[in-house]
Amino acid sequence: MDTATPDGRTRVFLSYSRKDSDFVHWLAAELTGRGCVADFDQSTADPSNVDTGISAEDAWWARLEEMITLADVVVFVVSPDSARSPICDEEIAFAQNLGKRIIPVLCRPIDFATAPPRLSALNIKISFVDSDNTADHLARLHSAIQLDVTWLRTGARLLSAARRWDASGRLDDGLPRGSEQSDAEDWAARRPTSAPEHSDLVLDFLAAGRSAEARRRTIGEIEKARYLELVGLMRVFLEEELKVRESIPLSDHYGVALEQQTEIALLRGLLHLENTWHPEPAVHVESTGAVQGYSLVFQFPCCGRTVRDFHTGRDDSPSQFRPGGCTPVPDEIQYEYQAPVNPFHSALIARYREATRQNPGCSWR
Structure with missing residues (x-):
């Protein structure tokens, strides 16, 4: 599944506590106004919840995983409640396992000394606690989101393909071929220093594609050599x-x-x-x-x-x-x-x- 929206906008998943719903709805509207697709469980941007949000028919956690997988970047809204939330912790863990870039933003002050390890490991540089500089904070957040979005979007597409390949039993039919494989290798080599390490799943996906390409080349060379030998005879x-x-x-x-x-x-x-x-x-x-x-x-x-x-x-x-x-x-x-x-x-x-x-x-x- 292509993670890019039809009009090429950047897709942002918002991880938050329901106690911060008002802030998240405001933040989603601001990001949408700056050309992003803000996706979170209570999104009302798409009334049918086909493109964003969770519909009444969705399996809740499976849909959350899909939303995170399709996102170009994850924004974690940090507050005392989200810091204690096991759901937020699971969302961040899932995003980290996928190699997603996570941008934490401070919504309400917290005691970092008592924050859980996963949260304390994040580098929070954007804070909305000071309402006097809201415009500056939004500009910084938008700039961080847009950082090398093409590279991130390609990574999201590869991750989605890798998950389908993994779910189907890791068959060769689901691997990239030819120029797709070489493009994927080029993408992996261009990882920005600010981007997280590639996930094990993506690395396995690329390695399997590399091996399959090598096998196809070897088979082709053997068939050509056998053919030329037969012709010579x-x-x-x-x-x-x-x-x-x-x-x-x-x-x-x-x-x-x-x-x-x-x-x-x-x-x-x-x-x-x-x-x-x-x-x-x-x-x-x-x-x-x-x-x-x-x-x-x-x-x-x-x-x-x-x-x-x-x-x-x-x-x-x-x-x-x-x-x-x-x-x-x-x-x-x-x-x-x-x-x-x-x-x-x-x-x-x-x-x-x-x-x-x-x-x-x-x-x-």
């Missing part, structure tokens, strides 16, 4: 087969001649002589009769081109490597032929050439 045989097929005169029968031409095109495609292919598998569209050689007609969805095939079934797509393919084969996968130096390999080629020279009918079909 088979190329000379396919070249000899192509020479044989091209040396045979075309039949006077239209269907047989079409089959001959199709097989030559297939060999040229397998050899990548034009270095083109169709990126989408073909689908069967019709079958022909005896006059046209009992062929199957397939169409490539990527470009609409139709081809005939004489050996596959209607559920088996013909080769996507064909002359006249609609897409060039990437340079990285194009094969550069080198003559084999393996004596056994060379002997096999020599025997194959001799066999096809003496009896063209023995060529592969």
